[in-house]
Amino acid sequence: MTRPIGVIAATLTLLLAGGAQAASWKDFPGVENSGFTEVDGDRVMQLSIVVPAPRAEVWRAFTTSDGYRTWATPLASVDLKVDGMIETNYDAAAKLGSAENIKNQITAYVPERLLVVRNVQAPTGFPGAAEFARTAVVIELSELTPQSTRVTLSGVGYGAGPVFDNLYRQFEWANAYSLAELKSRFVTGPIDWAARAAKEKAAAADRKVQGGAKP
Numbered sequence: 001m002t003r004p005i006g007v008i009a010a011t012l013t014l015l016l017a018g019g020a021q022a023a024s025w026k027d028f029p030g031v032e033n034s035g036f037t038e039v040d041g042d043r044v045m046q047l048s049i050v051v052p053a054p055r056a057e058v059w060r061a062f063t064t065s066d067g068y069r070t071w072a073t074p075l076a077s078v079d080l081k082v083d084g085m086i087e088t089n090y091d092a093a094a095k096l097g098s099a100e101n102i103k104n105q106i107t108a109y110v111p112e113r114l115l116v117v118r119n120v121q122a123p124t125g126f127p128g129a130a131e132f133a134r135t136a137v138v139i140e141l142s143e144l145t146p147q148s149t150r151v152t153l154s155g156v157g158y159g160a161g162p163v164f165d166n167l168y169r170q171f172e173w174a175n176a177y178s179l180a181e182l183k184s185r186f187v188t189g190p191i192d193w194a195a196r197a198a199k200e201k202a203a204a205a206d207r208k209v210q211g212g213a214k215p
Contacts, residue, residue: 025176045155071185074193
């Protein structure tokens, strides 16, 4: 299964790979789910976690290229401004500007408190692209203590129908994964992408030898 890649980008790769069908947000200790349904029937996906780091550091992890690369994707370019772009790819060899990169547009922000993004470019073959373009993610940071921050991801715009149902289910898992990865970054340190890729390549080769999934 291809791994998710960070917040709004996470499920794009998962859906293309057909993964996480039986997974649950409950797979990730520390993640809380307070999702709800609006009066018009639209659903709000709302997941949160407490990160052991100052709010300013967590903010930099979301809003700077270097910070984003420490936990979300090995390729990342973040232009923090209204209508600025967060461009990412899980492939470390990918180049900025590729049509296969994931692009999320920043629609609003309040420094160290709020970041709102929506997807404007998904990889080729992403299912439900039209419906996905109608959603957005609101990222809120709340200082609990000088050394701890609650991070809340609220996915809005999930309407009715099987496509939205699938998007909601997949993103609920993948955003929980992303929150767990963010917390891990501040507990154990930045991700070593080369080491992780080598480990996954070895695991994929082992599955192939045993007659499992192809690499």
